[in-house]
Amino acid sequence: MTSIVLDIRDVHARYGKQEVLRGVTLQVRTGQWFCLLGPNGVGKSTLLHCVAARLVASAGDILVCGHSVRTHTVDAKRKLGYGCAPEQLPGLLTGRQCLEVYASAKELERVDPEVIELGEALKFSPYLDRFVDTYSLGTRQKLCVLLALLGEPALVVLDEAFNGLDPASALVVKRHLQQRLAANRCAVMLATHSLDIVEHYADKAALLLDGRVVREWSDSEIAAMRQQGAARFEEALAQSG
Amino acid sequence: MLRRHPLLFAEWLAARNLLRRTMAHAAVVVAAAAGILAALAVILLTFAPRFRAVFDGLLDYRVLTIAAIALYAAFNVGKQRERAEIRYTQFWLAAAPVRTYSRLLAILVVTLLPLATQLLAVWVLFVAMGVAGDVDAAIVGKVILWVTVATAVGAAVGWWLARGSRADALEGSRYVGRVKVRAETLPSAAALSGWPLAQVRAWGRPENLRILVLIPALFAVQAGSSAVHGLSVLAIWVLGGYLGGLLRAVWDTARSASDWLRSTPIPFAQFAWGMTRRALLHQFVGTAVAAAVMISLGAPWPSALYVSVLWLAIVVLSYGIFVVDAYRSRQPLVRLVVSFATLAIVEAREHGWSIPLAALLAAWHFRAGAKT
Numbered sequence: 001m002t003s004i005v006l007d008i009r010d011v012h013a014r015y016g017k018q019e020v021l022r023g024v025t026l027q028v029r030t031g032q033w034f035c036l037l038g039p040n041g042v043g044k045s046t047l048l049h050c051v052a053a054r055l056v057a058s059a060g061d062i063l064v065c066g067h068s069v070r071t072h073t074v075d076a077k078r079k080l081g082y083g084c085a086p087e088q089l090p091g092l093l094t095g096r097q098c099l100e101v102y103a104s105a106k107e108l109e110r111v112d113p114e115v116i117e118l119g120e121a122l123k124f125s126p127y128l129d130r131f132v133d134t135y136s137l138g139t140r141q142k143l144c145v146l147l148a149l150l151g152e153p154a155l156v157v158l159d160e161a162f163n164g165l166d167p168a169s170a171l172v173v174k175r176h177l178q179q180r181l182a183a184n185r186c187a188v189m190l191a192t193h194s195l196d197i198v199e200h201y202a203d204k205a206a207l208l209l210d211g212r213v214v215r216e217w218s219d220s221e222i223a224a225m226r227q228q229g230a231a232r233f234e235e236a237l238a239q240s241g
Numbered sequence: 242m243l244r245r246h247p248l249l250f251a252e253w254l255a256a257r258n259l260l261r262r263t264m265a266h267a268a269v270v271v272a273a274a275a276g277i278l279a280a281l282a283v284i285l286l287t288f289a290p291r292f293r294a295v296f297d298g299l300l301d302y303r304v305l306t307i308a309a310i311a312l313y314a315a316f317n318v319g320k321q322r323e324r325a326e327i328r329y330t331q332f333w334l335a336a337a338p339v340r341t342y343s344r345l346l347a348i349l350v351v352t353l354l355p356l357a358t359q360l361l362a363v364w365v366l367f368v369a370m371g372v373a374g375d376v377d378a379a380i381v382g383k384v385i386l387w388v389t390v391a392t393a394v395g396a397a398v399g400w401w402l403a404r405g406s407r408a409d410a411l412e413g414s415r416y417v418g419r420v421k422v423r424a425e426t427l428p429s430a431a432a433l434s435g436w437p438l439a440q441v442r443a444w445g446r447p448e449n450l451r452i453l454v455l456i457p458a459l460f461a462v463q464a465g466s467s468a469v470h471g472l473s474v475l476a477i478w479v480l481g482g483y484l485g486g487l488l489r490a491v492w493d494t495a496r497s498a499s500d501w502l503r504s505t506p507i508p509f510a511q512f513a514w515g516m517t518r519r520a521l522l523h524q525f526v527g528t529a530v531a532a533a534v535m536i537s538l539g540a541p542w543p544s545a546l547y548v549s550v551l552w553l554a555i556v557v558l559s560y561g562i563f564v565v566d567a568y569r570s571r572q573p574l575v576r577l578v579v580s581f582a583t584l585a586i587v588e589a590r591e592h593g594w595s596i597p598l599a600a601l602l603a604a605w606h607f608r609a610g611a612k613t
Contacts, residue, residue, distance in 0.1 A: 008289045015266075016265060035264050052503070053504060053505035054503045054504055073506075074506040074508075075506075077504060077505055077506040078506050080504060082505075083505035084501060084504065086501060088501050089501065090436065090494075090497055090498065090501055092436055092439040092440055092443060092494075093432050093436060093439075094420055094432075095424050096423060097432030097435075098432075099426050100426055100427060100428055100430075100431070100432055100501070101429070101432050101433055101502070101515075103426075103427075103428035103432055104428040104429050104430040104507075104511070104515075105430070105505035105506070105507035106428075106505050106506065106507075108428045109428065109504065110427065110428060111426045111427065111428060116426060128419045128426070129421070129422045129423065130420065131420070141271070147411075151582075152416060176243070180566075
């Protein structure tokens with residue numbers, strides 16, 4: 001029996017007077033690749049921000065490995081690997097400095113060799129000693145993924161992390177995540193519009209509409225759709241929406 | 242009329258929407274404005290007896306005042322025009338068929354608006370100072386007239402100097418120096434402490450500073466005869482610019498760093514020390530050098546020491562407020578105004594007491610940050 005890594009309990013969130021999340025409840029277990037789907041502006045990124053404690057939920061609670069993001073924020077963050085948006089990376093630091101600062105912020109004794117190896121596989125190494133503001137979108141995205149994977153996080157949270165990545169690099173990242181999941185080292189929460197990823201990699205998926213989860217797909221449902229053919233998931237999504 | 246000028250219309254809509262969004266928090270805005278006005282009123286009343294001397298001084302050193310203001314205006318307008326030119330080559334309406342004169346009009350408005358706002362603020366401040374200090378209206382009017390003329394002349398020169406400048410000069414890399422290529426990647430917050438310094442160097446690129454070089458040259462002429470004097474003034478000017486830039490850079494970079502690192506469990510002490518360590522070291526060394534230069538220029542050493550320690554107190558207090566507010570995602574303006582108004586009042590009553598008070602206030606702010 002795998003443990004629950006992420007437990008989202010009736011979470012509400014608002015920007016000013018506008019309520020973006022209206023009671024979201026979800027669970028993600030170790031070894032699961034969870035995909036969060038939904039049209040633009042329904043609250044996917046807001047939910048990820050709440051999970052990463054970048055935004056305080058107005059009601060409800062989020063537990064990361066049993067630690068409440070609201071009351072035990074630091075403990076929750078220790079278990080979390082969050083891939084920030086590429087534009088949030090500091091332009092005046094180099095890629096290596098970003099890794100070092102992030103590792104230090106996570107109180108690591110060393111930068112995981114596995115992450116460095118992944119950087120090499122992604123052909124990121126030549127950019128390590130260059131300033132981030134000289135990076136292309138794809139190169140920034142690679143750095144965001146590497147930062148998210150530092151420190152053996154139990155929950156990896158990625159927001160559209162494959163945008164801008166070339167197909168070869170995207171495949172490297174997907175396989176790396178699969179390896180971690182297969183070894184039950186973490187769970188992955190990915191907000192995406194790419195149904196291809198859901199069909200081929202996800203163990204669980206949910207559709208968010210107007211700040212609520214309106215449909216969830218289990219591992220077996222996704223596997224069934226995978227066997228039924230290419231456009232099956234797209235049709236299911238259209239029916240739900 | 243605005244609808245015939247798409248760039249201006251877009252700017253106007255953006256400004257109006259920003260204002261409306263701000264007015265959604267009307268109570269906070271009113272409270273902050275009232276607090277700032279109250280602090281300014283207290284400062285005005287506290288220093289009222291000295292305002293006559295301030296106006297007399299400005300008139301006595303009329304040429305210097307006018308030249309300094311004109312240079313500032315020229316620098317400001319030149320920089321704003323350059324920014325506007327670059328901005329409109331990358332604007333979301335860049336591909337729209339906007340007429341040349343309409344584009345120029347938009348650049349003119351965007352360029353002059355900040356300076357015009359500052360000039361208006363100076364007018365209001367001088368009138369308030371005149372009323373509070375019971376200064377003759379003719380004297381206040383004369384100072385305002387000189388300031389306005391100097392600003393207008395400077396703005397015209399700045400506009401002319403930046404003509405047809407850099408519309409094609411897209412912002413490339415903000416390259417700030419050679420990076421040492423390394424083989425190892427080790428966990429360390431050291432890079433955080435270099436970030437404010439890199440930011441100041443990025444701001445201090447030659448094209449940003451070229452007009453400012455004229456100011457020390459002018460002061461060098463006023464200061465006296467020898468080349469050593471001129472070089473000393475130049476050194477003070479460059480140092481002052483660097484230290485002032487470093488003060489601002491810590492806020493800018495701490496805010497970005499906080500945003501970037503918010504999803505990590507970074508402790509406040511590590512964040513604060515990381516952001517300020519090297520900036521503080523540079524401030525201490527730079528201030529010591531500036532004090533030495535001031536003494537070499539003939540300033541009495543107690544005065545040089547007092548100014549230096551006062552500056553360092555301001556730096557420590559500002560950094561304290563900056564890192565705490567950046568870490569907690571708050572705006573520092575009200576805390577800065579209240580803290581510095583308190584310092585000004587204490588300093589006006591007891592010369593020198595603002596320094597230990599600044600240290601105490603900084604410690605208090607740090608304590609508040611450490612609680613999070």
